Amino acid sequence: xxxxxRIYTGGGDKGQTSLSSGKRVAKHDRxxxxxxxxxxxxxxxxxxxxxxxxxxxxxxxxxxxxxxxDLFDLGADLATPEVENPEFPPLRIVPAQASWLEGEIDRHxxxxxxxxxxxxxxxxxxxxxxxxxxxxxxxxERETTxxxxxxxxxxxxxxxxxxxxxxxxxxxxxVNLRGAGDVLWVPGKNR
Numbered sequence: 576x577x578x579x580x581r582i583y584t585g586g587g588d589k590g591q592t593s594l595s596s597g598k599r600v601a602k603h604d605r606x607x608x609x610x611x612x613x614x615x616x617x618x619x620x621x622x623x624x625x626x627x628x629x630x631x632x633x634x635x636x637x638x639x640x641x642x643x644x645d646l647f648d649l650g651a652d653l654a655t656p657e658v659e660n661p662e663f664p665p666l667r668i669v670p671a672q673a674s675w676l677e678g679e680i681d682r683h684x685x686x687x688x689x690x691x692x693x694x695x696x697x698x699x700x701x702x703x704x705x706x707x708x709x710x711x712x713x714x715x716e717r718e719t720t721x722x723x724x725x726x727x728x729x730x731x732x733x734x735x736x737x738x739x740x741x742x743x744x745x746x747x748x749x750v751n752l753r754g755a756g757d758v759l760w761v762p763g764k765n766r
Contacts, residue, residue, distance in 0.1 A: 595655040595665075605722040610653035612715040613736075617646040619708040626701035627750070635701075635750065638679060642739065645672055649732055653719065657727040668731040676738035683742075683749045692759040694744075698751035705747035712740040 586592070591599045592607060600607060620643050627636040648666055655665040696706035716736040722728055748754045 595651065596658070598656070605718065605725055606653060606656070609715060609718040609722045610650040612711060612718050613646055613650045613653065616708055616711040616715055617643050617650075619704060619711055620646070623701055623704040623708060626699070626704060632701075632750075635746065638746075642742075645735070648672075649735060652729050652732055653722075657729070667729050668735050670731055670734075673731060673734045673738045676735065676742050680738065680742045680745050683745045687745070687748050687754040692761070694748065695758040695760055696747075697758045698747075698756040702747040702751040702756070705743050705750065709740050709743035709747065712736055712743060716740065
């Protein structure tokens with residue numbers, strides 16, 4: 576476990592931060608942008624969880640709690656550059672984590688009717704926040720793939736983010752009365 580006894584150090588006052596390896600990089604470094612956006616997605620999931628309290632939401636809330644923990648793992652993965660023969664084994668996302676997401680997508684999607692149009696973000700507060708989380712995860716995925724073009728990254732990170740955005744979409748529909756509360760796009764409606 577991590578033990579933090581001091582929150583501010585002043586080390587970032589000149590626009591740099593440390594990766595888990597101790598290497599100093601700019602706060603706008605691609606790697607920092609990627610794991611910072613993962614952190615942002617995690618914060619949005621915290622907002623979702625404000626709307627998933629109570630017995631009826633216990634399963635969804637537990638699922639989101641697990642995802643929030645996985646996102647910290649994922650951030651640690653991104654904050655640790657790939658190196659040969661590391662001194663300590665780095666925390667990396669593993670295939671089973673994305674496979675678990677696939678199982679949750681299938682389980683929740685089985686309760687939903689097929690879509691006849693695109694879904695507009697909204698319906699319920701939980702669904703709206705899930706859609707917001709989905710868009711932030713998509714941005715994290717874009718920033719991570721951009722990072723991957725410049726330096727090696729764990730490919731399971733991209734797979735996890737891709738599946739997570741799909742799960743958040745399905746969950747948004749699921750919490751919207753199993754899709755009955757979805758707000759559907761009507762092409763050209765306001766012409």
